[in-house]
Amino acid sequence: MASQDKWITKVAFLGISFVLTSAYAINGALPKMTEELHITTTQSQVLATTPSIAVTIFVLLSSFIANKLGDKRTIILGVTLVGVAGVVPFFVSSYPIILASRAVLGAGFGIFNSLAVSMISVMYDGQVRSSMLGIRAASEQIGQAVLTFAAGLLLSFGWRETFLVYLIAFPILYLFYRQVPDTSEMIGKVAVSSDDEDAGTTTTTLQDEPQKVSALVGVLTLFAAFLVIDYMAIQLSFPFMAAELKGDGYNASPVLSAMLIAAMLGGILYGRFQNMFGRFTLQIGLVLMALSNFMVAFSNGNFFVLCAGVLLIGFPLQLISPFIFNQLPKLAPLRKQALVTSIILIGFNVGVFIEPFVISTMGAILNSADNRAAYESIPYLGVVLLAIAIVTIFTAREKKPLLAE
Structure with missing residues (x-):
């Protein structure tokens, strides 16, 4: 059995995703940091947002770094930066140094963000790849929840101690180094055994892989941004809707x-x-997202229906997100997987950033009051989701590459 098929190798893959969303795990310590470091609230909030800026920059650079170092060494570099930079605030009290360490932390996340997905796309195929991509997405959510909870426990000892959660990067790094092969050496290989093909764990062969990046990657990037806009509109609207009720x-x-x-x-x-x-x-994911929108928009003061709609939205998003990444090996050469994965991730991040502007524009078109723009936009976003589902059903019948099984 090839080493990538071992359960411990799969755990090592999932480990790097487990730590990937931990940038905000220490946000609960910001009030204490503000008081003890004698900084302003704005300065403390900058500590929270700086990693996301660095992530966006280094997601763009990660494929170029990987071309020089190889996929595995690039991930090792990124996780090392997370572990080292993450714990720096435990040892220092200088705001500029802490701010710099947060920027380096974000750079580390950005360096291996896309590779956490693209290495799976290169090494696995079929049902194994689908399962790995889905569980990888779940690992991010689990990691965020667990590390945020751990940081909260450490906060009882002081704000510095919360940063010790980033020590988790080192055992994850060791496991990854020991167990995961370098996919850079696998790209372009043609030979795969029939036994591997039956197991659904083969890499894409040279004959099968696309020769250039498909324009559909751009379409998927815009689609990713729209999905996040819809998700954030519901997430950010709920506290205000709940407060009204x-x-x-x-x-x-x-x-x-x-x-x-x-x-x-x-x-x-x-x-x-x-x-x-x-x-x-x-299409199932899109219909469920649209249902969530309509439940929230037309809850009509029913708090149970409102909560059910809010709880529903995350489930289909995590069906569609790995589905998007699962298409990329069909839309770009293996050597370009890190690049196209980075592009899709940028789409998700840009969606988060532009959501307030999109909702504000929709509110102006609908003549909504500023504080009701998101509420009144949600059903229209749901209609767009249903329209996309209908259009893609017809493209699926035509067996377009985007919707190939």
Whole structure:
């Protein structure tokens, strides 16, 4: 059995995704940092947002770094930066140094963000790849929840101690180094055994792989941005909608945390959905997202329906997200997988950034009051989701590459 098929190798892959979304795990320590470091609230918030800026920059650079170092060494570099830079604030009290360490932390995440996906796309195929991509997405959600919880426990000892959560990067790094082969050496190989093909774990062969990057990668990038805009519109609207129904003191955090669990389940079950429904997994996810939109928009004061709609949105998003990444080996050469994965990830990140502007524009078109723009935009976003589902059903019948099983 090839080394990539071992369960411990798969765990090593999932480990790097487990730590990938931990940049915000220490946000609960920001009030104490603000007080003890004698900094402004704005300065403390900059500590929270700086990693995301660095992530965006280094996601763009990661494929070029990988071309020089190879996929495995690039991930090792990124995880090392996360572990080292992550714990720097435990040892220092200088705001500029802490800020710089947060920037390096984000750079580390950005360096291996796309490779956490593309290495799976290169090394696995068929049902194994689908399952790995889904579980990988779930690992991000689990990691964010677990590390945020651990940081909260450490906060009882002081704000510095919260940064010790990043020490988890080192055992993950060791496991990855020991167990995962370098996919750079596999790209372009032609020979695969029939036994591997039957197992669904082969890499794409040279004869099968595309010779250039398909224009559909750009379409998928815009699609990814739209999905996140819809998700964020519901997530950000819920606290205000809940406050209208339950009063200004209502704590929406438990429901928003449950969204994370629903998203995790979507990632875990993606492989099964893909196995059962194939290319129509996309349409199922779109219909469920649209249903979430309509439940939220037309809850009409029913708090149970509102919460159910909010909880639902994360599940189909994590069905569609790995579906998108699962298409990339059909849309670009293996040597370009890190690049096209980076492009899709940028689409997701840009969607988060532009969501307020898109919703504000929709609100202006609908003549909505500023504080109701998101509420009144949600059903229209749901209609767009249904329209995309209908269009892609017809393209699926024509067996377009985007929707190939």
